[in-house]
Amino acid sequence: MPFPSRCSRCENESAITLAYMSQSLCVSHFNRHFEKRFTNTIRRHALFSDGEKIGVGLSGGKDSVLLLHVLNKFFKHSNPLHAVIIDEGIPGYRDKAIAIAIKQCETENVPYTIVRFSDEFGVDNSDTSKALSYNPNLGKGVCGFCGTFRRTILNKYARELGLSKLATGHNLDDEAQSILMNVFDNHFEKFARQGPVAGDSEGATGGLVPRIKPFYETPEKEIIAYCAFNNIDHYSEVCCPHSKRAKRNDFRMLLNDFEAKYPGTKYSVLNFLLQAKKRMPHDPDPLNVLVGACADCGEPSNAALCQSCANTRRIRTELEKAKTDPRAAETIAANARAQKTKNKSDLTCNELKNQAT
Numbered sequence: 001m002p003f004p005s006r007c008s009r010c011e012n013e014s015a016i017t018l019a020y021m022s023q024s025l026c027v028s029h030f031n032r033h034f035e036k037r038f039t040n041t042i043r044r045h046a047l048f049s050d051g052e053k054i055g056v057g058l059s060g061g062k063d064s065v066l067l068l069h070v071l072n073k074f075f076k077h078s079n080p081l082h083a084v085i086i087d088e089g090i091p092g093y094r095d096k097a098i099a100i101a102i103k104q105c106e107t108e109n110v111p112y113t114i115v116r117f118s119d120e121f122g123v124d125n126s127d128t129s130k131a132l133s134y135n136p137n138l139g140k141g142v143c144g145f146c147g148t149f150r151r152t153i154l155n156k157y158a159r160e161l162g163l164s165k166l167a168t169g170h171n172l173d174d175e176a177q178s179i180l181m182n183v184f185d186n187h188f189e190k191f192a193r194q195g196p197v198a199g200d201s202e203g204a205t206g207g208l209v210p211r212i213k214p215f216y217e218t219p220e221k222e223i224i225a226y227c228a229f230n231n232i233d234h235y236s237e238v239c240c241p242h243s244k245r246a247k248r249n250d251f252r253m254l255l256n257d258f259e260a261k262y263p264g265t266k267y268s269v270l271n272f273l274l275q276a277k278k279r280m281p282h283d284p285d286p287l288n289v290l291v292g293a294c295a296d297c298g299e300p301s302n303a304a305l306c307q308s309c310a311n312t313r314r315i316r317t318e319l320e321k322a323k324t325d326p327r328a329a330e331t332i333a334a335n336a337r338a339q340k341t342k343n344k345s346d347l348t349c350n351e352l353k354n355q356a357t
């Protein structure tokens with residue numbers, strides 16, 4: 001092995017090497033390092049203060065499950081927690097993850113709310129998938145629709161449950177990938193909106209609950225390691241069947257290659273964004289200033305209908321059309337086959353894990 005088998009801080013055997021700080025750590029020193037950085041991120045970026053009620057968007061995957069665990073471990077006396085578990089209606093995939101999420105809430109003694117797409121919008125991801133197969137011009141993929149629905153739900157329930165911040169499991173790798181993707185695609189506005197707090201962090205308007213990322217400075221590899229060392233049970237089987245992450249996976253591999261050759265690259269990318277943000281004039285973000293209310297659901301919106309309600313109507317319209325079209329089944333099957341071949345780059349969560357550097 002290219003690294004010493006002793007912990008850099010004590011006589012114990014090392015369990016993990018953190019090349020970006022040229023140290024190998026035993027389990028106990030790694031845990032300390034991980035937890036200190038976690039609480040430091042929250043303090044340094046002022047993600048929340050004592051007494052605020054914090055929501056956690058809990059999927060059952062490693063990031064959100066561990067987030068709930070460490071938030072509960074360090075903040076249960078100062079900040080009440082509430083988990084929001086979303087059931088998007090993806091049979092065979094979400095059922096297991098949701099079961100794990102519920103079990104974890106019970107173990108950690110954290111109250112939770114389960115919200116189903118079908119109850120909120122009358123359509124779920126299976127319906128969206130069918131509508132998209134019937135008419136591929138409806139949108140690029142299920143993920144875009146799903147993301148919009150999730151945002152609407154999280155925001156609505158955060159408000160109803162009196163949550164002042166919503167914590168998500170985004171980690172250093174997710175953020176560094178997004179930064180590079182925005183640079184490569186010249187999406188400056190999106191780049192400028194990135195950061196440890198999304199939504200109306202500046203107290204802007206529109207009833208958007210700020211989203212915070214306490215794992216902003218935590219590498220994915222260390223989330224996996226912490227879960228393994230501390231027996232945190234999480235969902236790690238196949239990724240969402242609708243997920244089209246081909247491009248993001250390319251950036252994941254690129255960053256992992258660079259991190260292996262030039263340790264510290266992911267932190268450099270992150271720090272580049274943070275420095276750029278400090279030097280940018282603070283313009284109110286038009287996307288975050290929602291002044292009106294949706295005619296259908298009353299949620300904040302700049303248009304007559306919020307994006308979720310507009311999408312719901314479009315999906316329903318396609319499904320209605322399909323009902324009266326004698327060739328609908330044929331069209332849906334053919335387009336679904338075509339989408340599947342295009343979507344072949346999916347890796348399972350375990351494959352992605354093995355690539356984490």
Ligand SMILES: [Zn+2]
Pocket residue numbers: 007008009010011012025026027028029
């Ligand atoms: Zn040690």
Ligand SMILES: [Zn+2]
Pocket residue numbers: 294295296297298299305306307308309310
């Ligand atoms: Zn609406």
